[in-house]
Amino acid sequence: MTIPAWKPIADAKRQATLDAIPQKWRITEPIPSPAEQRDVTGPYIQQYLSAREIEITELDAYAIAEKTTTGEWTAVEVTEAFCHRAALAHQFVSCLHEIFFDAAIEDAKKLDAYFAEHKKPLGPLHGLPVSLKDQFHVKGVETTMGYVGWIGTFQGIKGDARRGVFESELVRELRALGAVLYCKTSVPATLMCGETVNNIITYTTNPKNRLLACGGSSGGEGALIALKGSPGGFGTDIGGSVRIPAVFNGLFGIRPSSGRIPYEGAANSMDGQNTILSVIGPLAGTARSLQLLFKAVLSQQPWLYDPLVLEVPWRSDVEQETRALVEQSANDPSKLAFAIMKHDGIVLPHPPIARALNIVEQTLKRLGHKVRLIERSLAVADESRS
């Protein structure tokens, strides 16, 4: 049997990522197989952490930023805690492509020095660790997106001067906001997949049940945040790539409209496919953490740096109006309102999908939520075919 030429290259890259974890955070005893230890969240990962590390990493991003932007906690302590927990997460579920803890701790030191000198945070994300899907370019490490062919290149181009130095627009903005970048998370090869598997990192499993998938394509983000190895991060979504890992891992995620978060200078699998645009969206353990990350990015006026971003700031007035409307209209705020469109007037869904929609409708009604059916007549389409 011949070993294909790409395999040793992929193996070396996978080992290099593992080797980037400091020895003190390496698990030396054998890690149980997924069948032996399905769930590695909660008490399982906690056994490797100090009480203080658990205290820090189990707050949500919003609460952490409250402490790091006021100087209650130092950036260095928070960063080290998340680096440790992310290192453990990777050893359990293989969720990281790039690890740069040393650079992160250096950045955290600079942030602490800034706070000491200016008595104020650099920005709303001062001292908050933020993870990134491996589509964003960060100086000092490479971007493979799980392609063996991209190892040692810049987006597949050999000898390109941008390799290891270029940073994506969002990365520049996160740094300006005071965020600490420390790792890049796994993706499926080509990105167009609802589970996370590639020839470098092999397979990222679901930390709640390692016999199952963590979703994709922002699967590494989903798995890492579910293990609280990150308080929040940024993925991308075209057909579910933020939403699937969010739902598979019990997290919150937003797939914004296109033109909200800057994609400028990020890698992608399908350059030139501009018909249905991929978008960047945050994932986190709480909704308020998503809002923190989203508002922070918009506060950087990304439309001045990425021509595809719309000049639409965070609109607090719209947010307040919407919250007031919801409170006014709901007698019982636990009851929600849904609209269901069973077909678009042109194509009927296949029977299993139609059945699933009926189950959803009946379940929502049984739970007392409002359901409005959007009816589309098939008549016009039939007429046009005749």
Add this chain to the structure above:
Amino acid sequence: MTIPAWKPIADAKRQATLDAIPQKWRITEPIPSPAEQRDVTGPYIQQYLSAREIEITELDAYAIAEKTTTGEWTAVEVTEAFCHRAALAHQFVSCLHEIFFDAAIEDAKKLDAYFAEHKKPLGPLHGLPVSLKDQFHVKGVETTMGYVGWIGTFQGIKGDARRGVFESELVRELRALGAVLYCKTSVPATLMCGETVNNIITYTTNPKNRLLACGGSSGGEGALIALKGSPGGFGTDIGGSVRIPAVFNGLFGIRPSSGRIPYEGAANSMDGQNTILSVIGPLAGTARSLQLLFKAVLSQQPWLYDPLVLEVPWRSDVEQETRALVEQSANDPSKLAFAIMKHDGIVLPHPPIARALNIVEQTLKRLGHKVRLIERSLAVADESRS
């Protein structure tokens, strides 16, 4: 020689459009050929109009709206003057596809009655005639876009119930704003053309020199507004279709970003081509008239009716900031600032284009304007190919 089957259908449609002009506004003597009478603007068209009709039609849209929204002029008088002038324009340069003057005058009467009853205008375009490129559906008439195959159909579909009753979203909004709709203007077949020619209306000529083209694809708009048969109207643009007829006819036009003016329910030639979106933009004789039309449409919150419109209102603060900046930075406000990018770093333009750019640069500098050259290195592109 066999006459093709489409020809009598096209001829009948062209004749029907002409027949929609009331007898009193038909020119009975022979109309001189383009070679005999190149320029039909100014004194030439004025000879067929009363002094009062000239007074009304030679104001810009902004000034007309000042009079019709305050009750100084009635909607009926203004509408009749523009119907008359548009009828003459069509007979000189063949710029109209659809004529519905009777419906317009009925609408104007209702607007006058509204003003008499409420002592205020219906909206900021109260009583202002507005012309429309023949992509917009207006009840009572059809949309052919110059396709013989679309005669007697709705966008080519026979027996479609929408024919003659459906209205495009922009049309609904213009009516709500108080505008009076009275004609639809000519386009080239397929729309993808910088001159205006189709098998129904034949050729729309340039009113300033009928041996030349009026531009396209919003060519009928350009020709009609240049003859002051309309104070302003809406065209569409993907690669110049507002800008070309604006510049060919000495008018102002805006090609907005996509997602500003609602395209919902308008006809187009390339359904499904969503990579480079066509956009709707106004044309008029003055810049302030474009602003009037644009602001008026946005005041209708089109994003509530067309999912592709961005929720971005007219931002007076940005307008004021920009004006203040221009005034501050310019010692001499007649001097402008230009940026020129001679190539994009990947493809060099052909020699005649490069020469034209040099002439533009030198001319601007000679006139004392600021010129900033945007330099792009070709090196990166060369490297990536090696």
